[in-house]
Amino acid sequence: MIHSGAVGVSHTHVSLLPPAASNALPAACSILIIGAGPAGSACARVLAQAGLDVVLVDQQPQGRDKICGDGLIPDSHAALKRLGLLDQVMARAQPVQHVACIGPRGGRIEVPGTLAVLPRRELDEMLCQAAQDAGARFLAPARFEAPLEDEQGRVCGARLKIGDQLHEIRADWVILATGAVPKALTAAGLCERHTPSGVALRGYVRAPSMVGRIKAMDVVWHESVRPGYGWIFPAPDGCFNIGVGVTDSHKAVGGKGEKKELNLRAIFDAFVAHYPPAAELMREGELVGELKGAPLRCTLNGARWSRPGLLVTGEAAGSTYSFTGEGIGKAMETGMLAADAVLLGRSRDWQDAQVRAAYEESLRALKPKFDLYERANRVNAHPWLVDLLIWRAKRSPRLVQRMSGVLNETSNPGNLISLRGFKRLFLE
Known part of the structure; x- marks a missing residue:
């Protein structure tokens, strides 16, 4: 999803600029983040806290709805804790x-x-506001139209549509956090699977x-x-x-x-x-x-994760787990990984390719876990397997602990329904 909004507002209040005020919009920033959901807002907060000039845009106003189960499982709690927002979110x-x-x-x-x-309308509003509280500028509504490229083809900003007018913002890095709809990925030349x-x-x-x-x-x-x-x-x-x-x-x-x-x-x-x-x-x-x-876009598949000057994060990169459909925690986590790569590159004076390599390596480190959830997805196609798991879990506290470990990401979900896993069901 894509948010966009006003410039020159306080970090605790957002007003929407009419198209006529587009000349007041920023012409440049250090980091331009397209999409103010969990991934984009988490990324923006980390980068803004580090002192970077961050502009966060979305095609809907702050507090827009998102179709989601709204469940916050342990990986969401861990991400919110790193962002310094866990207590605030849990209070609501x-x-x-x-x-x-x-x-x-x-x-x-x-x-x-x-x-x-917590309904996503509230969670996303809190995350977006937290990014602004850290110093990010929020622009909404603005729609991502296309990346800007320099003479070498490196992305150096984006063209946004605000009302009936187009506005260009230059940036050192553009980060796409535009969710499951592939339009922005396609415009950026990074979509590998439209469905x-x-x-x-x-x-x-x-x-x-x-x-x-x-x-x-x-x-x-x-x-x-x-x-x-x-x-x-x-x-x-x-x-x-x-x-x-x-x-x-x-x-x-x-x-x-x-x-x-x-x-x-x-x-x-x-x-x-x-x-x-x-x-x-x-x-x-x-x-x-x-x-x-x-x-939904799952299993870190369906899009290239980067191109020169641009990183893809959150559900645009496929950060939702297959089998469970959980994606809030992993969206925030991948957003923070994008921020970490940019900050590491600045601290070490890295070239573009090194930043991208660091980010992609961090996603590859997560990929085996996503693949295990894809393996476990066979439960959805064969629901009788759930009957078997429940029957055995009622007789095996250890199996319940392993199922709890799937929630906590300390147990392998694929092993619960593998041939070896079935043998363990009857031996434990």
């Missing part, structure tokens, strides 16, 4: 003690973890009567949502986040990468019909706004 979020895994036959196992839920890894549909339901009755982050597998899952997460203020996610939604059909026949609303309705708490929630509660869908 809904704490949760367990992820409840519910199988097709109704079996249930509750996996403990350090968890919370998403999956899709999700989410809604908010206000249901005070259900508070205390749905306490865990319920994740439900069933044939009706295969190859995906449904969820209900308790959110603050008597609301619940309910949705469905489908993986491999655009896998090649006939070798052409065509979209499968998929009706997310029908899958959502099937989930509600199958899972009694979902039906009760929809019956007793009030849908706030509309059900909204969005694409």
Whole structure:
């Protein structure tokens, strides 16, 4: 997603500039970050705290909505802690003690973890404001149109559309944090796969009567949502986040990468019909706004991670985990890795290629973990595997610990459903 906004405002208030005021916009900065979601805002905060002149832009005003499950698992907590925002976010979020895994036959196992839920509208607004508090300038609404290039072809800024006018901003580095929609990646010449890894549909339901009755982050597998899952997460203020996610939604059909026949609303309705708490929630509660869908980009695939003068981070780089669909923590983490590479390059007087190599190496270090989640994704295609895991977990505290380790990123999710993992299920 892309934010953009005003110049010459305080760091605690953002006003939107009309197109006529475009001559007041900055002509240059050290770092231009396109996209003010978790990745872009985290990157901007780290760089601004280091004293760099950072401009953060987005195509929507601060506090825009994002289609997401809103779950903050341990990697999100770790990223927020590094940003100095953990206490502030947790003071507003809904704490949760367990992820409840519910199988097709109704079996249930509750996996403990350090968890919370906060709607992305609030989280992203807090992160964007934190970047401004650190000194970043925020511009919105402005849409990324194309990179600017010098005579050698190195990216040296970006062309933005603000209202009906185009505005150019020069920068030492441009960082794309534009999410799953591939338009910006394509404009930058970095998109390798236009189709998403999956899709999700989410809604908010206000249901005070259900508070205390749905306490865990319920994740439900069933044939009706295969190859995906449904969820209900308790959110603050008597609301619940309910949705469905489908993986491999655009896998090649006939070798052409065509979209499968998929009706997310029908899958959502099937989930509600199958899972009694979902039906009760929809019956007793009030849908706030509309059900909204969005694409996912997973497994650090689908885009080149850099080109001279430009780094790609967050979901634009594929920072969402397959299998779980979790992406908030990894978006912030990859955004901070981009910031770290730029800062290291400045401290060591590195050339462009060295900065890019350092950043790409940090992403490659994460890639094996993403690949393990891709391996575990077979659960979504074969939900009976969840029945087996739940059946054994009820008899094996060690297995529950291993499942908790998946949340904490201390256990290998792929091993839970590998041949070796199945043998361990019956030997533990």
